[in-house]
Amino acid sequence: MTLLEEDRRPPLLVLVGPTAVGKTELSLRIAQALDCEIISGDSMQVYRRMDIGTAKLPPDERQGIPHHLIDILDPEEPFSVSMFQQLCTEKIEEIRSRGKLPFIVGGTGLYVESVCYGYTFQGDSGDEAFRARMHAYANEHGPEALHARLAAIDPAAAKRIHPHDERRVIRALEVFETTGRTLSETQAQTRGDDKRSPYRLCLIGLTMDRAELYRRIDARVDSMMEDGLVAEVDALLKSGVPRNAVSMQGLGYKEIASYLSGDLDLHAAVELLKRDTRRYAKRQLSWFRHMKNLEWVDVGTQAKNTELFASICAIIAGKFLLDLEYIR
Template sequence: MTEAESKPRLLVLVGPTAVGKTNLSLEAAVRYGCEIVSGDSMQVYRGMDIGTAKASREERAAVPHHMIDICDPDHLFSVAEFQERVRRLIEDIHRRGRLPFIVGGTGLYVESVCYDYKFSDIGIDESYRKELNDYADRHGEAALHDMLAQADPESARRIHPNDRRRTIRALEIVRATGSPQSPEATGPKKESPYELCIVGLTMDRQILYKRIEARVDLMIEQGLVREVDALLRRGYTTDLPSMQGLGYKEIVGYLQGEYDLPFAAELLKRNTRRFAKRQLSWFRRMPDIRWIDVTEPNFSAHLQTFHDILAGKFTPDPE
């Protein structure tokens, strides 16, 4: 048996938001006997359904889904916790004779599982953390984020300027280790603990942007404002990382009277377009991805290309 043959198989589908991952993943999962593992950092939160574009109840009934609705929005969920949980899930799915299939768009989370990320045991520096919090209170979140951009540009690129908690944690690690690195991680190494097959979906940028705009309109029609209002009424504060997520912070501004709903919708569209651009940049740096251009609306052809890629990499046993 070769080394590749001795590794557990792992199928992965990545791509920017609104590119069409869900439909393709459901079809492929049925054909290859997969269980889907969400690779989205926001879908872990209960009560955050519309803004995170979770698979519907019907879709989750058709194919087993994991890493959805596993914690409340005030839980400080981390990439290290994601890696630990998903690696256990992969083992469990294999024991049942199924193929684990990660589907999602949070690059760091997906990559932390696919490759050999090693997470540090660096503890909390309370005095330095207080110093940084005081600095942010005096000068603002942007000034704190600028500190990180100088110390660790790569982490600053990933962390939102308003995410004080993650910015401070990244600065703590730089201070403790003396070197820039990904938040709480050293890596990734190029080797994977799995026999990987990673497929990426891409499309013409302008067409993707139109799909994003249509998705935002649909989210608002489906009740995104009610969803965010319900979270606020349940006591989830706006400084929580979950409430700073895309689709939530923009609606919070509307609910707090900072601007009207049309402005909130346009703001969300703009921020989602920018997010999609960052997603594509991240995934294009990952090794091993086989890309499918889904610009032309020919789902059957795209699905066939997906099957061809799997046949060339590994052929999971169909049910």
């Protein structure tokens, strides 16, 4: 691998895109071609025993490619963007020490971007008493009332965060409570256009026709149901994982938990999951469109998989100044 001598920053390959767009399959081929080790850029795949709802690739389907930051926490444990940033940065150095190319693959935009640009986070240790008060407020007055409190102090964050995403709403309120600055102000500072990455980045984003993406999302949810999502969520709850745990706020888990508690019938829970996943994909695309230097690839416009792979290889070769013959 030959890189420009004047740029000493270590290379970092990143593949992002909305859920169900096809990142996993493509990432395996890229990793094989470039001798990569993959780091999951997904905030939910860190949890053990949460496989179906997180669309986790089984170990026997990883083609011998090392995958990192998967199955590292129990579902009862909290996880945050600052924790991800620290763990991911450490993994990048480990992978480089083995002479491999670090390759982040995932759809959690803030998590991925925090590593790419070295974000700093204030007050992440958390104010448990404040969180408890906010959870109690939401239980008494409803999630919309809690979301209204956020809208009053940080309209931009309130627009991005769904009213029922209680964990993120409370986190945004907590940032203001502990730092005196809104989450939007903090993110605007860390996402400044002049912020230089500690890495030589190659950022690739996958997209496709919105209608086709939504069709694939619906099909994925149906497949998860056939694979046993209800049994997976039921087992987690019966093992003592609380419904308000960070892990149980993930897509698939909160909707099915509502069914298991009797709040929804199964059909309504599945339709809600499909709707929420489509909305999440829309938010993912919105986030990625604001990432600087992202090279977009429309996976629906390539006539063949070979053409798609060739297009991506050309992008990588251009960014890292590789000889295309190196990419096998």
